[in-house]
Amino acid sequence: MMSKNNAHRVPTPTLERLATYLTTLSELAEQHVQTISSSDMERLTGINAAQFRKDLSYFGEFGRPGIGYDVEELRSRMARILKVERQQPVLLVGAGNLGSALAGYPGLRAQNFHIVAVFDNNYNKIGRLLWDLEIRDVGGISQVNDEFQARIGIIAVPSNAAQEVMTRLVDAGVKAILNFAPIPLKVPAGVVVRNVDFVQELTVLAFHLDEDIEMSRPIGQVESL
Amino acid sequence: MMSKNNAHRVPTPTLERLATYLTTLSELAEQHVQTISSSDMERLTGINAAQFRKDLSYFGEFGRPGIGYDVEELRSRMARILKVERQQPVLLVGAGNLGSALAGYPGLRAQNFHIVAVFDNNYNKIGRLLWDLEIRDVGGISQVNDEFQARIGIIAVPSNAAQEVMTRLVDAGVKAILNFAPIPLKVPAGVVVRNVDFVQELTVLAFHLDEDIEMSRPIGQVESL
DNA sequence: TAGATTGTTAATCGATTAACAATC
């Protein structure tokens, strides 16, 4: 048994790629592809075949030398490792435009993420519906999560409210936070945060304009399926 | 003169941090802070002071030994380097929930990104308004961009349409693309892509659940301002 | 001058890629 002991040593880039592999494997499974090699995966994802094998090696052995990988088996084991083999409940804080887009995004459900409750602090919104969910008072997160036991939260509120919302989520038992507010959160030990910042992304893109871009091999460039 | 020649050698993580520095410097400038040291920046952003100085060193010299950096001067030079000192026009493709949230997001304007046109392929949407912008036929991107000359595009369409939309954007003269479709784009040389994938982010977070998370020092952990 | 802080070089750390023995 190794997984638990050194799981925290898995590089973050590896985890990001694992999510990509899982998506690709799901598509292949739908097309009833039986077997795939690491170099097939390189063609499909743009990720180096050695990288692929190395990434898997953090979690055990998955393939057969000379043969390759069984698509369905690998998919299922990846899903297990990434903890998305069952529905994962998620709390959403912020019922503005972004929160609405997230709650209505079918891709989440497709990958087993299930937004179970939405919160806001605006009394004009509280009690109304966001898609099929009632918008609840942000003050009641803990109470509500006693029922749902979600450990993932999404922060989709303005920057000035983000830190306080983080505290409420953590108090409610959330251990992992996806933060859309463009401000660095100070979080207690044991809580993981990932930040998504549109403006930062656009700024990086803006920098590359007017460059003598000879190479420009962006992350994610690949053969199409 | 160095900037142009080796600008393409600037590490991507450096560019991402530069965007963060710029945000922080803008806040400091608003508070009329005159001078700041690299260790002050470490306190504010969580980014190592040596890292900060190293990042700046790719672009020249900005501070005075023994003194620190002039906030307004550094902010303005950063904005220039990142090409956000003037309004940057942006094309948005996809007038769904996500596109709507992006078009209505005040943070873009605040950082000088200006969505100048919105496109969709749904004839029920074409001609209607998204906020203050008329939704246009995706077939007309090139024509419309003859006027706007935007070089940044945002793809907020379903995965199966993303590759085709990329082609249209590039044909219209776009050089940098922010892609929200969870599919790797194959882009021609000279075009830069950055991907934002909510589900991938959530998947990485899900992995960390149930870990014996002793350390968990997330990117972006900092002292508050 | 003494104290503070820069810009940069060198040392460390970590991630990617190549190479290959093991094995189907």
Add this chain to the structure above:
DNA sequence: TAGATTGTTAATCGATTAACAATC
């Protein structure tokens, strides 16, 4: 068996951090 492909070790590459001479 011969050919293919894995899992893993070793080599390479690149990014982060520490240390310090230069300088305000």
